[in-house]
Amino acid sequence: MPKTAPFSAWPWENLGIYKYMLLGPLIGKVVYSKLQRNNDVARDWCFHLLLITVLRCYLYTWYTNICNMLFLTRNRRIIPRGVDFDQIDREWNWDNFIILQALIASLSIYMFPQTFANLPVWETKGLLAIVVIHVLVSEPLYYWVHRFLHGNYLFTPYHSLHHSSTVPQPVTAGSTTFLEELLVTTVIGLPILGCSLSGYGSKTVIYGYVLVFDFLRCFGHSNVEIMPHWIFDYFPLFKFILYTPTYYSLHHSDMNSNYCLFMPLYDAIWNTLNTNSWVLHKKISLDAGKSTRVPDFVFLAHVVDITSSLHSPFVTRSFSSMPYNARLFLLPQWPFAFLVMLVMWARSKTFLFSFYNLRGRLHQTWVVPRFGFQYFLPFASKGINKHIEEAILRADKLGVKVISLAALNKNEALNGGGTLFVKKHPNLKVRVVHGNTLTAAVILNEIDVSVKEVFLTGATSKLGRAIALYLCQRGVRVLMLTLSTERFKNIQGEAPANCRKNLVQVTKYQAAKNCKTWVVGKWITPGQQRWAPPGTHFHQFVVPPILAFRRDCIYGDLAAMKLPDDVEGLGSCEYTMGRGIVHACHAGGVVHSLEGWTHHEVGALDVDRIDVVWKAALKHGFRPVSSIPK
Template sequence: MGAPFVNWPWEFLGTNKYLMFGPIIAQVARLWWKGEAISNTLSFHIVFLCFLRIALHQAWNTFCSMHFLSLKRWISLQGVDFKQIDHEWDWDNFMVLQGLVGSLMLYMFPSITNWNMLWDVRGLIAALLLHMVVAEPLYYVMHRLFHNQPKLYNSYHSLHHLSPVPQPYTAGKATFLEDVLLLGIMGIPMGGAALMGYGSISLIYVYVLAFDFLRCMGTSNVEIFPHQIFEVLPFLRYLIYTPTYHSIHHKEKDCNFCLFMPIYDLLGNTLNGKSWELQKQISLNSVKKMKVPDFVFLAHVVDISSALHVPFLFRAYAAFPFSMRLYLLPCWPIAFVVMFLMWAWAKPFSVSFYNLRGKLHHTWVVPRFGFQYFLPFATKGINKQIEHAILKANKMGVKVLSLAALNKNEALNGGGTLFVNKHPNLRVRVVHGNTLTAAVILHEITDDIEEVFLSGATSKLGRAIALYLSRKHVRVMMLTLSTERFKKIQQEAPEECQKYLVQVTKYQAAKNCKTWIVGKWITPREQSWAPKGAHFHQFVVPPILHFRRDCTYGDLAAMKLPKDAQGLSTCEYTMERGVVHACHAGGVVHSLEGWTHHEVGAIDVDRIDIVWEAAIKHGLKPV
């Protein structure tokens, strides 16, 4: 039998735990419906304060995850992974507990609703003094006890230390017993001020939000304090802790036990001597160049809804494949406005990174939405953004930059040739990754297939797939209205293989072909020409609709990254965890192999097998 009071009583409810606030919300709604002033009820303040606390944690998480704002000041460059996100999934249990206790007190002691005073400075001063003199040392003793007693640490506190990289949400991850004790400590300053007759609504808001703010700051993994402030005012280092100070506790565990005030570590002889020197070093490093990534994947936003899938907005949402959720609908108008702001001012920025084989891999996003790539007047601006990212990567010393789907559109920039021709002395290798994309699609096709139907046949990928299959003596029906383009591709095939390439101009030609390779978006009506039991392979963005129930559909070409990839915390659009689009994987292989050539323009069919074998050698796996 495990230790008591480890698990939360409402664990069985999962994400429905907030339904326990139903009665108190119903009470507020009833008063509002009757036209009474809900702002005078403690019920309303409990609910509203809970909302503000969630927003505060979200704001801190957003700041910490915005690499372009905070990465230079990161304390640990390890990065958060899926395991930590899952471990901290129920980080908000402490808020549920405190809200429920507040509601219980409301019904047990109705007289506390007489806190009609909005503001009383005396109460804030009293709470501050009680916190410094009573709550802080009490927390220090309790925290140190949980560390010094192996049974307490292993049964309770070790759960908090399972998060390798402190984050704002890490602060809330604790066992039921720990948060009950923390609730008691938080209640001392507020309750003490109330007993003195200085209670007020503002006291609850200010103390609770300040408490959460400082906890989020300490676990943010971002050193926000300039070291100069502690050199000018040395005594401050004992009155306020820093993120660096708290991060040392997570690494070494037997030091820096304070809540917010290091003076108690000083008095208890548990202050780590290198705390301030390390803080100064990280502060100084913030003005220097951050670690240069070896590889950059230059992505783009597909639509306004998928823009909400970036990790610096909702971490838990980004940790799963993209799908539209109803609770995100209120965010859509905001994202719509941000879209225009990004269109006007934004530059490519980093949104995530991971480590693989000792190399740092970044994902940058061009602040353009999918539909903008099809606006003729937007072409110049989009290419300017992509060029800016390439030149920035070149200046930084990035070795390989891979272009995502629409960023390498043939009509936009010739699959990247525009930039390579314009800047012949680039040190960064520009890669469209389509060679591996073609390889992934081709390896989905079994050896016994004798005939395929190919739409988008004259595109970069269509051409390479057709030529490769013709060499395997597979008959390829190439859908194209341009006889000239078809002939040009056909003549690239060996003479004995040219007969396997056949031009067709209508979908009806494939009514008996069960293997369709779709490189151009097709409507449900066009899909209807496929015979029963047909399979649709595809390399089209966005993916085609799964219209036929009597047929099967393949996903977009993708590969699973090696198991030793570290710091993965975001799903790439609709891909599963650890899975990336094949063009992304193509850039990864290019980087791991150390190839020094650009991969732009037409696909070299002779390299398809070479790239595939290199991907398998490095541990990438087909999905």
């Protein structure tokens, strides 16, 4: 969009979050008048404008959230692609139009104080008047304004931004330029002003018209078809009175048709009606409820804690598009999230969380409705395994090729790293993968080849064992922190005879006081970190990551990989990971799927496959996080 185009940029474009201070005078007027006990018209309407502004923001936000509840809407989506980071960033300031209209409305009140001074709460004639003005004035006006914006000279500077959103969502309605929104403000403002000036206005009519107007815009931009086709079969004329999400979506794919605001009647009158509108609508409506495209790969995740459960596209789309971090605005939502947790614990099933496309293959994330702390409750293990087993069997029934288990879903004490399910169901067609082979590969390739000694915590875990065996074969002396001599001896016995001397059992952190390479697989306290010498590099595969306590040491990231550049439709971050970055176990499952490997990857890691998996990941365009510039 050219910067030189007049009225294309928003006047407060550089204010960032401080743009909401533009509403400060309205708040100040309400507070001042309240303190002075003045009941003037301006104070009264400033309060109403603020309330309407808040209601409008909530309407667009929650309609968008509902559209992103894929477990409810997946079979009713018109455009099957996901909303990516680029679209989210373009629509970041979607609420600019609400601020603009609040400011213009306040100006109108000061210009016509007597008109708004004595408006009743309800006026029946006002309802009829505003409908008539909308149908006869706003609808045709919007049609022609919209059509002119698609002209050769106006489209690129003023309307192309809106059409750059390939997957419409309710907030896409606000992805507009300043001039475009001034014109839309005229369309929504004329019925309100006309009705009020005619003497038929009322507060209920104003509230109702604005919110219904916004609801219908959300409805059309939702990309979720909920209008049943039988309505148009029984009442054919109704198809010209109210558009559908399918009808609007065709305008994004065929920009020379379907220009109407809400009523296709005007497209029919001026011959711009897309002839496929009702055929496509009926097809999508009839297909709703049927199984959609089967994913090739499923990542079976779980919720970490209560606040991180709010880091999802169907709670706050913008927040989920950034790496998770505890924020103050999450605190008021905590009680609600806690109640949802109890409901999920009691009766919820695994649900679809997000999806993306890679190399023409659909990859989905399913979430087990269990929170992190629940995995450590002895009485909860049976129920958790039941949920995981149901998800695996569901994936097998659907025809999913690979299902990868995240973090605690593959806990050794819980199900032996997935071994329990493979043994119980030996005829599974879906491949069950824990992805830890690639996790080990990422950690090992972060350790410089010049390193000759490593201190390893969590040494007898699946990952710790594999890392120890791999390093000892590379000639590295591994100090394995473990109190279990038996488990240490078992691992040492797996090493080649000429390498066993490289594995050394230690029982205290003091043993590593001269070792500058620590691989942390078990959470360590700041006190335990004190034993590391200055300049120590902490590599880690522990969740949650250890605290960066030492300023004189280097703290590596959790084992993670950047997805290939050709991934499509990815618009949410995986927990604390950056955009397009996933945990290494997730990436390991994707590589398993892309390679078409037919074996299960469960239980103990095959050390001989670490290099094989690593080379396959690099071949497919995955990159370790450590190689990405900060």
